[in-house]
Amino acid sequence: MTDTTPADVGFAPPAEVEEVELYHAKSWITKYVFSQDAKVIAIQYSATAIAVGMVGLVLSWLMRLQLGFPETFSFIDAADYYQFITMHGMIMVIYLLTALFLGGFGNYLIPLMIGARDMVFPYMNMLSYWVYLLAVLLLMASYFVPGGPTGAGWTLYPPQSILPGTPGHEWGIILMLVSLVLFIVGFTMGGLNYVVTVLQARTRGMTLMRLPLTVWGIFIATILALLAFPALLVGGVMLLLDRVLSTSFFMPSIVLMGESLDYGGGTPILFQHLFWFFGHPEVYIVGLPAFGIVSDLLSVHARRNIFGYRMMVWALIAIGGLSFVVWAHHMYVSGMNPYFGFFFATTTLIIAVPTALKVYNWVLTLWRGNIRLTIPMLFAIGFIFTFINGGITGLFLGNVVVDVPLSDTMFVVAHFHMVMGVAPLLVIFGAIYHWYPKITGRMLNETLGQFHFWITFVGAYSIFFPLHYLGFLGVPRRYYEIGETAFIPASAQSLNAFVTVVTLIVGFAQLVFFYNLFRSLTKGEPAGDNPWQATTLEWQTSETPPGHGNFGDELPVVYRWAYDYSVPGAVDDFIPQNKAPDETTGRSEPT
Amino acid sequence: MSIIDKLMVKPWIADQGALEEQNGFAQPAKKIALWIFLAVVSVLFSLFISAYFMRMELADWRPLADPGLLWINTALLIVSSVALQWARVSADRGQFSGLKFGLLIAGAATLAFLAGQYVAWQQLIALGYFASSNPANAFYYLLTGLHGLHLLGGLVVWGMTTNKLMGGSQVDEVRVTVELCAIYWHFLLLVWLILFGLLLAT
Ligand code: HEM
Ligand SMILES: [Cu+2]
Numbered sequence: 078m079t080d081t082t083p084a085d086v087g088f089a090p091p092a093e094v095e096e097v098e099l100y101h102a103k104s105w106i107t108k109y110v111f112s113q114d115a116k117v118i119a120i121q122y123s124a125t126a127i128a129v130g131m132v133g134l135v136l137s138w139l140m141r142l143q144l145g146f147p148e149t150f151s152f153i154d155a156a157d158y159y160q161f162i163t164m165h166g167m168i169m170v171i172y173l174l175t176a177l178f179l180g181g182f183g184n185y186l187i188p189l190m191i192g193a194r195d196m197v198f199p200y201m202n203m204l205s206y207w208v209y210l211l212a213v214l215l216l217m218a219s220y221f222v223p224g225g226p227t228g229a230g231w232t233l234y235p236p237q238s239i240l241p242g243t244p245g246h247e248w249g250i251i252l253m254l255v256s257l258v259l260f261i262v263g264f265t266m267g268g269l270n271y272v273v274t275v276l277q278a279r280t281r282g283m284t285l286m287r288l289p290l291t292v293w294g295i296f297i298a299t300i301l302a303l304l305a306f307p308a309l310l311v312g313g314v315m316l317l318l319d320r321v322l323s324t325s326f327f328m329p330s331i332v333l334m335g336e337s338l339d340y341g342g343g344t345p346i347l348f349q350h351l352f353w354f355f356g357h358p359e360v361y362i363v364g365l366p367a368f369g370i371v372s373d374l375l376s377v378h379a380r381r382n383i384f385g386y387r388m389m390v391w392a393l394i395a396i397g398g399l400s401f402v403v404w405a406h407h408m409y410v411s412g413m414n415p416y417f418g419f420f421f422a423t424t425t426l427i428i429a430v431p432t433a434l435k436v437y438n439w440v441l442t443l444w445r446g447n448i449r450l451t452i453p454m455l456f457a458i459g460f461i462f463t464f465i466n467g468g469i470t471g472l473f474l475g476n477v478v479v480d481v482p483l484s485d486t487m488f489v490v491a492h493f494h495m496v497m498g499v500a501p502l503l504v505i506f507g508a509i510y511h512w513y514p515k516i517t518g519r520m521l522n523e524t525l526g527q528f529h530f531w532i533t534f535v536g537a538y539s540i541f542f543p544l545h546y547l548g549f550l551g552v553p554r555r556y557y558e559i560g561e562t563a564f565i566p567a568s569a570q571s572l573n574a575f576v577t578v579v580t581l582i583v584g585f586a587q588l589v590f591f592y593n594l595f596r597s598l599t600k601g602e603p604a605g606d607n608p609w610q611a612t613t614l615e616w617q618t619s620e621t622p623p624g625h626g627n628f629g630d631e632l633p634v635v636y637r638w639a640y641d642y643s644v645p646g647a648v649d650d651f652i653p654q655n656k657a658p659d660e661t662t663g664r665s666e667p668t
Numbered sequence: 669m670s671i672i673d674k675l676m677v678k679p680w681i682a683d684q685g686a687l688e689e690q691n692g693f694a695q696p697a698k699k700i701a702l703w704i705f706l707a708v709v710s711v712l713f714s715l716f717i718s719a720y721f722m723r724m725e726l727a728d729w730r731p732l733a734d735p736g737l738l739w740i741n742t743a744l745l746i747v748s749s750v751a752l753q754w755a756r757v758s759a760d761r762g763q764f765s766g767l768k769f770g771l772l773i774a775g776a777a778t779l780a781f782l783a784g785q786y787v788a789w790q791q792l793i794a795l796g797y798f799a800s801s802n803p804a805n806a807f808y809y810l811l812t813g814l815h816g817l818h819l820l821g822g823l824v825v826w827g828m829t830t831n832k833l834m835g836g837s838q839v840d841e842v843r844v845t846v847e848l849c850a851i852y853w854h855f856l857l858l859v860w861l862i863l864f865g866l867l868l869a870t
Contacts, residue, residue, distance in 0.1 A: 197697045197701075198697075198698075198701065265705075265708060269701050269704055269705060270701075272704055273697050273700050273701045273704065276692050276693065276700060277691070277692040277693065277697045277700060278692070278697070279691040279692065280691075281691070283691060284674065284677065284679070284691070285674050285675065285677075286674065286675065286677040286678075286679040287679050303704065303707075303708050304707070304708065304711050307708060307711045307712040307715055308711075308715050310712065311712065311715045311716055311719060314810070315719070315810070318799070318806065318810065322799050322800055322806075323800040324799050324800050324803065324806035325728075325800075325803055325806075326719070326723060326803060326806060339800065341728060342726055342727065342728030342729075342803065343723070343726070343803065344722070344723070344726060347719060347722050347723060350722075351715065351719065354715070382680065386679060386680070387675075387676075387678065387679075390675065391675070394675075637679075638679035638680055640680070641680075
């Protein structure tokens with residue numbers, strides 16, 4: 078480590094960053110409704126995503142009611158159950174998590190964290206939200222069409238997804254596909270924005286390797302999404318044509334009730350390839366932003382620099398690349414060439430290496446940290462547990478011989494809920510507790526937060542841990558009712574009832590969180606500009622919440638990375654990124 | 669610094685990766701966005717073409733006729749691409765008239781191309797090549813339709829630019845947009861040539 082003098086690094090060459098022409102809202106409508114300010118768009122995205130997420134949550138209660146107490150509820154029949162499953166899965170994965178991480182957190186955090194005034198294409202950014210909203214509305218509209226929403230499963234596999242016998246094959250499936258296409262169009266507008274903003278609009282001194290990992294995570298995830306969503310678009314459009322124009326891209330010849338249909342010659346496997354070529358990267362589209370955010374939460378609240386920053390960045394890139402060559406591990410039971418299975422099992426195990434590396438680095442960041450058990454920290458630690466758990470079951474399922482008997486059982490449901498349901502949700506909660514003070518200027522209530530964390534964390538484990546066991550017993554997934562079988566003991570039913578009761582309790586406990594969100598708007602403790610004493614730029618704004626244009630008159634200049642915590646010799650235990658070397662005595666410590 | 673070098677920087681050492689002369693690429697943001705968008709569109713068409721090849725292997729595939737009109741359409745699209753290139757070069761040199769004529773010819777040729785594609789559809793339908801009767805037909809309508817949609821999107825930008833220019837804007841104000849249009853058109857020409865080749869070859 079060499080001593081640096083201000084002369085080396087304090088010199089700031091003139092800005093080469095293009096001046097973004099800030100748009101100025103003229104009326105209330107353009108300020109809060111058709112706004113082009115990324116911060117407002119972020120709130121709109123988040124609110125919409127959370128609202129539709131609540132629908133997904135209620136659907137999960139209905140499913141659990143049926144599973145826990147079969148033959149009790151006359152208002153749930155088999156067709157309803159399939160519709161619940163499908164809408165729940167699709168809503169949670171795409172309309173909630175993808176939209177919230179990229180449209181919500183991406184819009185709020187990218188410009189602030191890189192020191193930009195806004196996204197580079199504000200108008201397109203606004204459009205992105207409205208197209209997303211339209212997609213959500215179309216999806217919800219499928220509840221009001223004849224036949225109701227589609228019940229094809231979130232994977233929408235043909236041929237069944239468009240044939241009579243599957244609920245919603247009349248209109249539901251059409252609305253679902255059109256809504257997905259719109260979602261992708263809207264996302265592409267937003268995604269281009271996020272990527273170009275990160276590339277081009279960084280403030281002076283914000284080099285690539287000085288970006289906070291949150292930005293890296295969102296950035297790589299957006300690239301993945303831009304390249305993976307086209308596969309869903311291709312599959313979706315072709316399926317739509319099969320449904321509407323009776324083409325036979327995917328449809329084999331079919332005899333239905335003694336009559337042969339117009340279809341013939343197509344191959345459903347083609348759809349599966351397209352779907353999973355999108356579907357697997359999708360896991361990382363919600364995973365990578367979570368990885369990035371959790372790294373920052375851990376570092377801030379443990380007052381430690383993130384362990385192995387460079388490795389963390391490289392791992393994000395490696396995971397992003399690898400995620401495009403593992404898709405067929407979702408198709409071990411679809412009748413593939415066994416050599417393919419071998420190939421995909423291998424790549425799946427390889428992707429575990431950079432992933433495991435990230436987990437080690439998180440744990441090592443905590444090691445000997447000055448850990449503050451704030452609410453964001455609790456959620457971040459909760460994430461590590463859940464993610465390890467879900468990751469390990471993923472290694473099981475990545476192997477063909479293990480997957481074949483477990484495929485389509487509750488074990489798979491447990492696995493993916495742990496790894497891509499609960500784990501990212503915990504990060505989202507942590508992130509909301511962390512950034513709420515910046516967004517609103519007030520702290521969330523700590524006691525309510527403690528209650529919310531413990532009931533959510535313990536609750537999630539009580540819900541999903543037993544499902545692993547049920548899976549081993551052979552309880553199948555996507556079954557409305559199991560009935561009597563030779564191999565599933567009656568005790569499985571008691572376990573199912575227990576899970577359902579917990580689900581309802583945990584679900585209602587979320588009201589505490591919403592109460593906290595609303596109450597703290599006016600009653601929360603004032604937060605000040607930098608309540609967590611964090612280094613990144615969003616905490617260094619002159620106003621909280623940040624005003625239009627984010628940073629007063631002058632953009633901040635960045636002199637250091639985002640992780641100067643507990644630097645030996647420094648006065649404070651953190652040095653903001655925009656603090657010039659001559660303003661501080663400390664220097665950072667390499668890892 | 670190459671991108672690899674940038675990613676090797678140890679950021680905790682203050683003078684490593686210190687203030688760079690410049691962040692990002694020395695190109696307008698719009699151009700970067702266009703390149704990324706073209707990457708996305710390439711993925712889209714590549715996936716369609718992979719699906720095409722997979723579906724082609726199956727027994728029921730029967731190739732469709734290649735309407736002779738497609739050769740004329742191809743020529744029209746080449747004309748529009750060349751005209752836009754002319755417009756782009758003229759804009760660089762600050763020549764108003766070349767820019768104007770380039771844009772107008774490109775627009776006209778593109779519209780003619782789209783009309784020609786539509787007529788080709790009608791001819792095929794008249795010959796009984798319905799989308800539902802064979803996957804080869806379905807792919808043809810799907811791929812040409814998608815390509816046409818992309819051109820239509822381009823025409824919207826073309827229209828706004830031309831309008832602006834006719835409304836008395838300076839050459840400099842539209843230079844970047846014209847350049848982007850030219851790149852986009854060349855790209856779509858390339859896509860068309862690949863699709864056309866695919867059609868002729870299979
Ligand atoms: C709020 C807590 C949640 C509960 C209680 C819950 C419960 C369930 C249940 C009971 C099923 C159906 C199992 C079956 O019969 O096959 C299911 C399916 C599913 N869930 Fe969740 N879930 C929750 C949250 C989430 C989240 C956050 C995600 C986001 C990744 C998610 C994604 C899915 C997916 C993709 C399916 C599969 C749908 C299908 O089989 O087509 N869930 N969930
Ligand atoms: Cu996967």
